[in-house]
Amino acid sequence: MIAVPRKEYRESLAALRSEVESMGTAVLDQLSRALDALERDDQKLAREVIDGDERINQRYLDLESDCIDLIALQQPVASDLRFVAASFKILTDLERIGDLATNLARYALAGRSDEIAEVQIQTIGETARGQVRAALDAYVDADSAACRAIAERDDELDASCQNASEAVVRELIAGESDRWEIERLLDDVSRLLLTIRDLERIGDHAVNIAARTLYMDDGDPKLIY
Amino acid sequence: MSENQNPQTQTDTATTGTDQPLTTTTGESVEQTRDEWREYEFEGESKMTVENLDVYYGDDHALKDVSMEIPEQSVTALIGPSGCGKSTYLRCLNRMNDRISSARIDGTVRFDGQDIYQDGVNLVELRKRVGMVFQSPNPFPKSIRQNIAYGPEKHGDLDTGLLARLLNRSDEEERDRLVERCLRDAALWDEVNDRLDDNALGLSGGQQQRLCIARCLSVDPEIILMDEPASALDPIATAKIEDLIEDLSEEYTVVIVTHNMQQAARISDQTAVFLTGGELVEYGETDQVFEDPNSERVEDYISGKFG
Secondary structure, rough: OOOOHHHHHHHHHHHHHHHHHHHHHHHHHHHHHHHHHHHHHHHHHHHHHHHHHHHHHHHHHHHHHHHHHHHHHHHOOOHHHHHHHHHHHHHHHHHHHHHHHHHHHHHHHOOOOOOOOOEEEHHHHHHHHHHHHHHHHHHHHHHHHHHHHHHHHHHHHHHHHHHHHHHHHHHHHOOOOOOOHHHHHHHHHHHHHHHHHHHHHHHHHHHHHHHHHHHHHHHOOOOOO | OOOOOOOOOOHHHOOOOOOOOOOOOOHHHHHHHHOOOOOOOOOOOOOEEEEEEEEEOOOOEEEEEEEEEEEEEOOOEEOOOOOOOOOHHHHHHOHHHOOOEEEEEEEEEEEOOEOOOOOOOHHHHHHHHHHHHHOOOOOOOEHHHHHHHHHHHOOOOOOHHHHHHOOOOOOOOOOOOOOHHHHHHHHOHHHHHHOOOOOOHHHOHHHHHHHHHHHHOOOOOOEEEEEOOOOOHHHHHHHHHHHHHEEEOOOOOOOOEOOOHHHHHHOOEEEEEEEEOOOEEEEEEEEHHHHHHOOHHHHHHHOOOOO
16 A cells, blocks of 8 residues: 545544544533542532533534534545444444533532542442543543443442442431421532432443443444443 | 454344344354355345356456346346446347457356356347446437337337237327327426427437436336436436336346446445446445445445545
8 A cells, every 4th residue: 555545534534533532521521620629519610510521512513514414525434434423423422421521510519429438429429430531541542441341330320329329218218307407408409319320420421431432442232232 | 343353233133222222242153243254145036146247358257257146126236346347247238249240259148047148048038138338318309109109010019919909099099199198207298298200309408318228218127227327417407317226126137237326325126336447346235335335345446435
């Protein structure tokens, strides 16, 4: 094989990969700051995260448009097609993770999340964030083995979330709080359950990213179905 | 990806998509799938079976040990760079290469089970049943009507049959019914039915090509070979030919050589990729070949990575 033709096309593909990575890094940053806001009950930081979602949404729309241009103008096939198709889907997952980070920031604004000592929101949050980080790395490195590992680890995150939700409900039932105390706790408890659910969903999006990456890397759609 | 590690395509893994979060499978089963080798097997009957076909032009070994089954009532696309042997291969399917004195052909080509290279095969009959449409439209310099009627008249197919005699139809009526049927099947009737006695050379390029397809249909073929039938046409005429090919494949077996990979992707059920040196490198369902080819050389070729 001599010099590779279609220079502009090759450059567009490379640019898309680095732009998706860059958007992923921005989303991870939003997620870290949302978790910090929850931990430190930092209202200012929470507001910054909420305001920052607009930038993520704009990047998402721009990159989606880049993918459509690539398909329309360059008609990619084979591994190039799988790369563009996977990136197109992964962008949606990243945007959704951004939205969920915003949800976490809103919960931080609404009140504390450490009412029930047994529920370690930060630990679960770090696991979910780690999954997103690993999925983004797998995408950038086109690492199939890492994709499969991410899918397997999701079961652990699901189990942690399940345990945490059960702990919240148990605490509510077992607590000797009077009726007024329960009324007071209701908001906090609902919010805590929503926080757990959103962290679990972040993990699901990480698995989606891994599944599309596996398809992109070696055409294996197994994790998608 | 090495050529021996073939991930499965959707055929055996597709399930209905749901809105649920993705489920996972064990790494073990994924590994198992990746290592399975899947030979291409199509559904339905084979119309043509080519085994160990070699073609030489003098000392030039133009086609090397090609084996391939062509399923009936489908579109099979042959793609590959110039000089890869795809047109040579196409011409082997109705023995057009016999006309080239330096050509030597080894191997077997079975058409409905019968070896077309065995002694005593009637070439006129073969080429009637395995018709061909060429790159440049080549209508006879005769009227549109005569272009269609010429073949059947030569073959004696227009003799008034019992049914026509019972219905009291004349030879002219029979001929005109055939002309209409072929022009309709070639999606040309509506454009030319008011000028059937005009010279065919007055038609546009796209219309001439559809007339050539209609002419091919007039002798009632089973297989239609097409050698870049749309490469000289504009996008609208090309789209009409592509629609026509799709319609024809409901009744006929179509084998098409094309340089336009997107065209192959659009219209064919299976794709064969020939690469320089006359080698058939990959043959499979079209969506698999364009989405996840087994061969890295095919991947490079269809992605335009060859310099």
